[in-house]
Amino acid sequence: MKTDLTDTTASKINAALIDGRRATGAPAVGMVLTLVIVTDEENAYDALKTANDASREHPSRTLVVIRRHTSHGPRPWSGSRLDAEVLLGAEGETVVLRTYGEAADHADSVVLPLLLPDAPVVVWWPVAAPDDPVKDPLGALAQRRITDLYTAERPLEVLRTRALSYAPGDTDLAWTRLTLWRSMLAAAMDQAREKVTSAAVEAEADNPSAELLARWLGARLGVPVDRVVTGGPFVTAVRLGTEHGEIVVDRPAGPLATLTLPGQPPRTLALKVRPTSELIAEELRRLDADEMYATALQGEAVKVNV
Template sequence: MIITLPDTSTHEITKNLLKTQEDYSMATGRVLTLIVVADADDDIEAILAPVREASREHPSRVLVVLGAPESEPARLDAKMLFLGDSGSSETVIMTLHGPMANHPAEIVTPLMLPDTPIVAWWPTTAPANPSEHPIGAMAQRRITNARHNVSGNALLRVSSGYTPGDSDMMWSRITSWRGIVASALDRPPHDEILRAQLIGPADNPSVDIAAGWLADRLGVPVERAATNDDIEDHFPIRKLTITRASGEVTIETRGTRTIKVGVPGHPEALVAMDPRSDTDCLAEELRYLDADQAYACALTGLGRVVVR
């Protein structure tokens, strides 16, 4: 169900939210308020798709704030999505025109659920310091998406502007891969680790954050090398080589959904691993609302990575 409210107010939006809940006996068991910050020119359906799917695990009130600062005069247009059009959430899409685009916090505050966590997500371009953004200052968790904002040094932006509670989907994209790495290193022989090398596309920040994670956790020299290809449907970390006294542990991408693992003294193993979508990453980020200490340590480890 879709309700369109052109040139409206937060009072009218709230009234329609309550009326729809009463008329359709909608459950109000929302677990958080998710505020999505984007631009009016972004692909809104591409942004809403992962939100809709992630809501099946995390029923939320979703407030989508779209800035259109060049429009005049100041005006608030809203579209409200319920039931099948919004997954397990209720979604309010608000386009802020003119000077109103500079005051998003004042617009969303009357619409937030009381006594629930607040999460902010920038699916495309994010501010240099999310915690200082008017929306980010209200949120317990702030999620950015450096893979969709690679102009300039996106990795430098997220590391220099880090505040506890920040996270980026480049980190959740490698969760399954990190589990494979940990499993390979748990297998004997458990001798000394000397160094590590990662190979992946030069402009993919997931490769860089993986290198930072290894530098922090292993405490050895880590080299990050670039490939000449950037095949979108392949996992970005093409190959990891960890050198131990007994030989090399290798974790290498084979095709689109297979990882080959080689450990000295053991037969090679093939592990299935699907590429992680924005839906997978967003759902994972919403499971943990405390500060992600492992992510913070990985950002710290970036300073010890050698780039070739």
């Protein structure tokens, strides 16, 4: 069910949500959180599709905030204006908010009345995230703030900025992309039972996931970590040096990786590149502070070897 509202208010949007639930017989009690997506018109469709896929696991109210310039649209608008699309479905509720003028400058005042009562709030910036998410007016409303260094023009420079401004609740999809890597490396070290004396992470030169993984390994293992540049895509290999040989996870391309342990034959394991919907769903499973992300983010920068 879809309802379009032009030049509207938050109270009218709430009324449309209530009317829609009554018409469809869909109660709001099954929704577990409010997901606020802050994006532009160009990226709104993909972000909303991603959120809808993730909401199959986490039924939620999704608020998409699109800041528009007053010159956009069928007619110019010099004052404040709020347009909305209210959509109700099996996975939850979605409100697309297009804000103009003062409404765009104070989007938090538009979003606040639309948050689910007594439910966690997660804010996700698919693109153009603020340097200090917790001090952003919308970010300040949230228990969890999700950014993505892969969308930054200079991701390693932004990473350094985020390390300085980190607050509990911050996380980044460049870190979430490493979950399978970290799990596989931990399992490999448990099997090998060798003391790691050196480490190397192979990826493209400006890959933020590789930088975070290298910092995390350095902090956890207490060893020097080399960053080796390859053609990618993404992280292509991790090599952990031990007294009896290397522990190697190698994934040059595709969904499969080769795991090699000292004194054992190589074996093939699944290590796919996950879609963004799976990454968002993972982040919505836990809303507490991600201490391992903080450790990686604030770890020692790694020198890149070309």
